[in-house]
Amino acid sequence: xxxxxxxxxxxxxxxxxxxxxxxxxxxxxxxxxxxxxxxxxxxxxxxxxxxxxxxxxxxxxxxxxxxxxxxxxxxxxxxxxxxxxxxxxxxxxxxxxxxxxxxxxxxxxxxxx
Amino acid sequence: xxxxxxxxxxxxxxxxxxxxxxxxxxxxxxxxxxxxxxxxxxxxxxxxxxxxxxxxxxxxxxxxxxxxxxxxxxxxxxxxxxxxxxxxxxxxxxxxxxxxxxxxxxxxxxxx
Numbered sequence: 001x002x003x004x005x006x007x008x009x010x011x012x013x014x015x016x017x018x019x020x021x022x023x024x025x026x027x028x029x030x031x032x033x034x035x036x037x038x039x040x041x042x043x044x045x046x047x048x049x050x051x052x053x054x055x056x057x058x059x060x061x062x063x064x065x066x067x068x069x070x071x072x073x074x075x076x077x078x079x080x081x082x083x084x085x086x087x088x089x090x091x092x093x094x095x096x097x098x099x100x101x102x103x104x105x106x107x108x109x110x111x112x113x
Numbered sequence: 114x115x116x117x118x119x120x121x122x123x124x125x126x127x128x129x130x131x132x133x134x135x136x137x138x139x140x141x142x143x144x145x146x147x148x149x150x151x152x153x154x155x156x157x158x159x160x161x162x163x164x165x166x167x168x169x170x171x172x173x174x175x176x177x178x179x180x181x182x183x184x185x186x187x188x189x190x191x192x193x194x195x196x197x198x199x200x201x202x203x204x205x206x207x208x209x210x211x212x213x214x215x216x217x218x219x220x221x222x223x224x225x
Contacts, residue, residue, distance in 0.1 A: 031210060033212050035215075040217065041151070041199050041217065041218050041220070042215070042217045042218070043156070043201065043203075043215040043218075044215070045212040045213075045214070048210060048212050050210050055210045056210070056211075056212060090155060090156075102147075102158065102213060104155035104156055104157075105155060106154045106155050107154055107155055
């Protein structure tokens with residue numbers, strides 16, 4: 001069983017479209033995250049949710065809207081996609097406050113054309 | 114703002130060489146430093162270092178935390194082509210909900 005699963009794995013779309021990426025974890029973790037990894041492989045935090053509540057919202061355009069219907073799910077909706085949104089988006093979850101319990105999903109490669 | 118700087122950004126070595134990857138950090142209320150290995154997909158956990166555990170070793174990989182210098186090194190001895198990957202360093206602050214802050218990674222290429 002996959003611990004943190006993201007769908008889709010690949011997403012190719014045109015500028016201006018709206019798209020969603022889904023994430024689910026079956027680890028019973030309380031905290032979930034979205035990270036963006038750019039072409040230079042830099043992993044940058046976007047959002048953090050704890051028990052369905054938004055904890056961290058980094059400087060991310062408001063075209064990005066996370067939604068957590070329950071603590072096992074954290075979805076990412078992106079409006080009016082731009083070329084610069086092309087990246088790999090990783091979902092992660094954690095329970096261990098020290099950080100060791102971080103589990104990453106396999107990533108969603110988003111390409112905006 | 115928490116910050117992590119890794120060096121070098123990329124490195125090419127021959128099989129059998131020993132490599133040292135560097136990580137320096139600035140973090141408010143340090144809790145832990147973590148090393149991850151990223152091949153084609155998601156980062157996978159290697160080590161976690163805290164104030165109470167400043168050295169870790171697993172096979173050919175080892176890591177040391179220097180809390181005074183706010184830095185860590187990851188050593189890989191007798192490198193193999195399978196060690197080729199991006200190695201990511203991350204730090205975590207004390208607050209339970211603080212996310213991991215990552216460096217930009219070191220891309221290691223091991224050639225036969």
